[in-house]
Amino acid sequence: MAASNDDLVDDELRQESVDAGASTIATAQMRTRVHIQGRIEVLTLNPTGTNRWLEAELNDGTGSVHLIWMGRRRIPGLRAGRRLAVDGLIAANDGQRIMYNPRYQLLSD
Numbered sequence: 001m002a003a004s005n006d007d008l009v010d011d012e013l014r015q016e017s018v019d020a021g022a023s024t025i026a027t028a029q030m031r032t033r034v035h036i037q038g039r040i041e042v043l044t045l046n047p048t049g050t051n052r053w054l055e056a057e058l059n060d061g062t063g064s065v066h067l068i069w070m071g072r073r074r075i076p077g078l079r080a081g082r083r084l085a086v087d088g089l090i091a092a093n094d095g096q097r098i099m100y101n102p103r104y105q106l107l108s109d
Helices: 005-019
Strands: 032-046 053-059 064-070 083-093 096-100 103-106
Touching (some): 005 032, 032 064, 053 083
Parallel strands (some): 064 096
Antiparallel strands (some): 032 083, 053 064, 083 096, 083 103
């Protein structure tokens, strides 16, 4: 049975993370500081009320984590499809992995 294009992309993202020495999202322990990298799948701005934040979904081929930058409306160069490395404390909220105000590095496309 042939692998789908999505499976091939996931394998490539996972291998890039491993080669860079990053933790994978699937194996990252809760409430620990981790270094992960992957690709931004979704980028949204939460405009409700006075507390605005920028939210991104990062996928590394093994899973996804929601990144939230409180008080930010945009980050120059950050867009859906962009590769990104982040460092921060990983936690869970309603069963989803989440990281607040991670340090980030934009990676080449």
